[in-house]
Amino acid sequence: MIALDAFDISILSILQTDNTTPQRDIGERIGLSAPAVQRRIKRLRETGVIRADISVLDPEKLGRPITIFTEVKMEVEKVEIVRQAKEIFSGTPQVQQCYYVTGDVDFILILVVYSMKEYEELTQQLFFGNNNVKNFKTSIVLDIVKAGLNIPVNKQ
Amino acid sequence: MIALDAFDISILSILQTDNTTPQRDIGERIGLSAPAVQRRIKRLRETGVIRADISVLDPEKLGRPITIFTEVKMEVEKVEIVRQAKEIFSGTPQVQQCYYVTGDVDFILILVVYSMKEYEELTQQLFFGNNNVKNFKTSIVLDIVKAGLNIPVNKQ
DNA sequence: GGCATATTTGCAATTTTGTTTCGTCAAAAA
DNA sequence: TTTTTGACGAAACAAAATTGCAAATATGCC
Structure with a gap:
């Protein structure tokens, strides 16, 4: 380290x-x-402590895209299947963030789309079109109260 | 616009x-x-289209903080109570992201802490210590598969 | 503790990048 | 047609980042 x-x-x-x-x-x-x-x-x-340097854009000013949470549960939790799912999610531009988690579900995704039609197509592609996906639950974001990638570094 | x-x-x-x-x-x-x-x-x-310019840090390189999803359900969904909750969540440094959503729960939070003890203290402060919070559900992040704040701008 | 070696620092010079000025041009308005 | 407005590029300028070098600080070893 x-x-x-x-x-x-x-x-x-x-x-x-x-x-x-x-x-x-x-x-x-x-x-x-x-x-x-x-x-x-x-x-x-x-050394990669700083991973990237980016501008953060305001979604509201860019055609009001819709932010969506999707909790995904896989059929079986085999290493290879999980690896493959990670790869697919990572490679999808509309998937802004993807987390592999413990608990009731396996993945939590944050999606950014410009219409519900686009989301519907995404679900076809990512979930219905993948036999390893057991089910998924959608939550629409009404308000991005706080967004960022800050990691507390001062106190710890 | x-x-x-x-x-x-x-x-x-x-x-x-x-x-x-x-x-x-x-x-x-x-x-x-x-x-x-x-x-x-x-x-x-x-014009605020670019909201901020930041460096993105690698959590792994910073003492391996823990990322946690917390889904929060409020007792009642009164405007004033929701507003107040947003304010509290926003003002907490360990709350990296906070979304107000539709569906089973009201808020989805992404927390970054350096120990489960710190998380336990946070739950005391944010959830148990707030009568307006009905319940909350925790998911520990095992792998940050993809993180960022990218908004698709090319196609749309 | 004392010495040699490694790092890290600050200063000054250089290079690169960001910003301003100014004249030109094209499109919209008078 | 003339005027105005807005955006552009070239060149000049200002500010910031980067590099070379010598001094200072820290580290390891006897």
């Missing part, structure tokens, strides 16, 4: 909120020079 | 994958000059 000191944690905390923050500002805030910050960020990227 | 042309869509598509892409590169790829790209990005940020 990669060793992270207090400086790294501070940098990560800033970047996961706003990665357009100038390195000079970051340095000023945490008490380090810009080049030092730059080298640390580079290392954090190279 | 903000009108977005094909150039805007292309820019958004690139930025939501990698927002460190130089504007000159973007321009080259989509057939526009750097200043034109810069003006469009500025506008997209100002």
Whole structure:
């Protein structure tokens, strides 16, 4: 595991909120020079602690796509079947997030579609069209109260 | 609603994958000059189409925090109670995502904690300590198969 | 503790990237 | 037809990131 000191944690905390923050500002805030910050960020990227740098778009401003939760239960929980399901879900653009979980169901998916027709087609493709899927339950998102990928890093 | 042309869509598509892409590169790829790209990005940020710019961190590399789904059902679905619940969930750092949904439950939360003890304390604080919460169901995430905030913009 | 070695740092110079200015052009409005 | 508006690209400019290098700090070993 990669060793992270207090400086790294501070940098990560800033970047996961706003990665357009100038390195000079970051340095000023945490008490380090810009080049030092730059080298640390580079290392954090190279070691994969920082997995990606992205813009977050507002769904409301993009034709009001619909966000949908789908809980999926598989027929049998064989390794190969699960692996295959992961691959299919991952490869589907409308699948924004996919989690393999414990409990009543096996997968929880977050889907983003532009119409219920598109969702209906997706269910045909992903669920009805897959014999290994036992059943699935749909919940429509009425309000995205909070969305993000933040991981608490300060306290722990 | 903000009108977005094909150039805007292309820019958004690139930025939501990698927002460190130089504007000159973007321009080259989509057939526009750097200043034109810069003006469009500025506008997209100002109008809120681009809501944020962030680094995405790898949980595995940060002390292996635990991701948990919690489905929450409220006692009664009064406007004021729902509003209040949204506020509390939003303000909790361990609540990475919060959705208000249709169906059997009212809220679906994604929590990120560093131990089951921390989760237990959270449940005390958020659920048992709130009379308006009727019940909740926990699913532990075994594998984050796909995570992101991508919104399909190309096809639609 | 003291020495050699590894890292990490800050400063200054360089390079790259982002931003502004300005003149041109095309489409819509007068 | 003329004016206005909006968007563009080229060039100039400003800001930020990156690199080279010497000094400082930390690490391991005797």
